[in-house]
Structures are given as structure tokens and as C-alpha cells.
Amino acid sequence: MASAWWPCLIVALLSSSVAFGFPRSPSRPLEKADNIEVYSTKVSCKVTSRFAHNVVTTRAANRANAAKDVSFDVELPKTAFITNFTLTIDGVTYPGNVKEKEVAKKQYEKAVSQGKTAGLVKASGRKLEKFTVSVNVAAGSKVMFQLTYEELLKRNKGKYEMYLKVQPKQLVKDFENVVFVIDISGSMSGRKIEQTRDALLKILEDIKEEDYLNFILFDSDVTTWKDTLVQATPENIQEAREFVKNVRDRGMTNINDGLLTGISMLNKAREEHTVPERSTSIVIMLTDRDANVGESRPAKIQENVLSAIKGRFPLYTLGFGKDLNLNLLESLALENDGFARHIYEDSDANLQLQVCLVLEYSWSFLTENHK
Secondary structure, three states, X not given: OHHHHOOOOOOOOOOOOOOOOXXXXXXXXXXXXXXXXEXXXXXXXEEEOOEEEEEEEEEEEEOOOOOEEEEEEEEEEOOOEXXXXXXXXXXXXXXXXXXXXHHHHHHHHHHHHOOOOOOEEEEOOOOEEEEEEEEEEOOOOEEEEEEEEEEEOOEEOOEEOOOOEEEOOOOOOOEEEEEEEEEOOHHHOOHHHHHHHHHHHHHHHHOOOOOEEEEEEEOOOEEEOOOOOEEOOHHHHHHHHHHXXXXXXXXXXXXXXXXHHHHHHHHHHHHOOOOOOOEEEEEEEEEOOOOOOOOOOHHHHHHHHHXXXXXXXXXXXXXXXXXXXXXXXXXXXXXXXXXXXXXXXOOOHHHHHHXXXXXXXXHHHHHOOXX
């Protein structure tokens, strides 16, 4: 049992020195760290008024039949300060405690002298310090490292700089499930719908074969490409291209039902295990105007979406043109760990759309917390 192996984190964390430790297993031999799979590394970063809040989460599993050491390394800016660090081993979380520099250093030295696992922050170049910790993990067990640190960003030549370096020790293979929720109401007629089709065809070229996807179209009603998410095989991508090419504008704007359909599809895929267990999920929604059919109250739409997602995955919103409620799109995105972007009705709108779709699709790999 995990509680018998790691009773507590003895020491912990701070801006300069960090130390913590717990006993190694006396009954299992320590072997070199092969058969250790780092299967997820996530970085969440939120910047508000020059203040950056960062959470680095790494998950690893010991696939061997004996206990092994698993290491976690993060290089931090020297101006950053650690506010929290936890280890979660087989579902049991061991929190650290923030200590002053000298206290942390003494506790670190004591942990080392007692033969316990320990970690320390050290200088790593002119602008960075390295946070390193190694923990002994039982055969077949999983460990999650989560480091939270904050930093006040400095202005340099009119810009703010933020440094971030993560070393997961090996290539992390990740999969993504993406649902595109697209407004095809009458207001999208003409050049808007043409540019949207072009942008979607472009993003289909960038989706990896191991990913899963679906399209939800909404006007007065909701139409789905497939009943469930499907893998992005060459055959399915070709079929998706034909579907996108035939998208036509019609009807009014039912944002609420379009979003809830996409969210429900992702939730169901998770519950029924029809997508990879170690995959991340996102919803990307595009619209060009306010909701005007079905549930059209912005506050109620926000409430419905927040309740449906429940923090499981992010929502990214794209607003096309000027006749829309940008406040709603921003609120929907920010309340659900995503971003909102405004697409302007210019000749290069299809390029704007392509860039935004690629950014949302790619950025989620770095920012989404593994659920």
C-alpha cells in the first residue's frame, strides 16, 4: 500500500532552497531507472497584470517488476518563487510545506543524512535555477509530480519576458480529442462560410493520425458529422474533408445546444472509453453573432456550459466579425480554461482562422491539465 511506503513528506519548498524526503522501501531493491514511462507532462500558465502563475505536472509509471527511482526536473527563473509542490503516488497525495531558505536547507541535509529521498533547488545558468527531485516508486505504481510557482514579470524594451524549461527525460506521447463546434447560421453566408471551410480544411491537414475528432454544426438545430468521435485515420480525414466542403449556411444561431452537444460527446467518449485513456480533450467553437434561438441568455449559456464541462477540458472560442457578443465568448473561454480570439472580416480572414485554429489545437498540448 502507498501509505506504508511513503508516510509523509518531511520537508518542502521555497524560493531558493527546497528539501523534502520520505523513506525508501526497505523490502524492494533499487534498480536503474529503465522501464519508467513518463506518459504526461503538462504546463499551465496564466498571466494577469504582469503576474505569472505556473503549474507543471508530470505523470510517470514504473512498468518494471521492481522498485525504481523516478526523477522530476524543472528549471525555474531566478525571480520565481515556489508556492506548492506535491507528490501523488497511487492516488495518495503528499503535500510539501513552504519553508524559509535556511530552514529548508537544514531539513534537506537532515533528510539526506537519514537516507531519505530529497530534492533541492540549485543555480542553473545566469537566469535559471533547477528544481530536482527523485522518488522511489514501487513496481507497477504511478507517480504524479506537481510544482506550482509564481513570478512577477519584468518589462524589457517594451515587452515582458517569461522563461520556462521542462525536461520530461523522454519523449511524451500524447493524444488529443478535439470537437469543432461551428456556426453555420444564415449570418455566416457568403465569404464567411467560404473562409471557414478553407480554415477547417487546413486544420485537417495538421491533425495527427492518433488523434480523435468530430464536427458539430449549429444553426437553429444541431447537426453532427459522426455520432461519436472517430480516429483521424487517412480514410476518416478524407471523409471529413468531403463533409466540410459541403457545409452550407442556414437558419438561426443556437450556440447553447451546439456547445452542449459537443461537450456531451466528449464526456460520453471518456465514460465509455472510446478514446485513449491518456488523452486530452478540447472544444473549439466558432460563431459570428449572438445566440438568437433556443437558450439565448448569456448568463444561462455560461452556466450550462460550465456545468457540463466541470473542469474536465478547455473550451476555446473564436468570434468572427463585429456582430457578436465578445464578452460572452471571453467569459465562456476563461471560465473553462481556454482563450477567446477575435477574427476580423478582412480579405485574410481565412488565414486568421487557420492560424487561430492551429494555435488552439497545438496550445492545448502545453496547457491542458491531464484529467
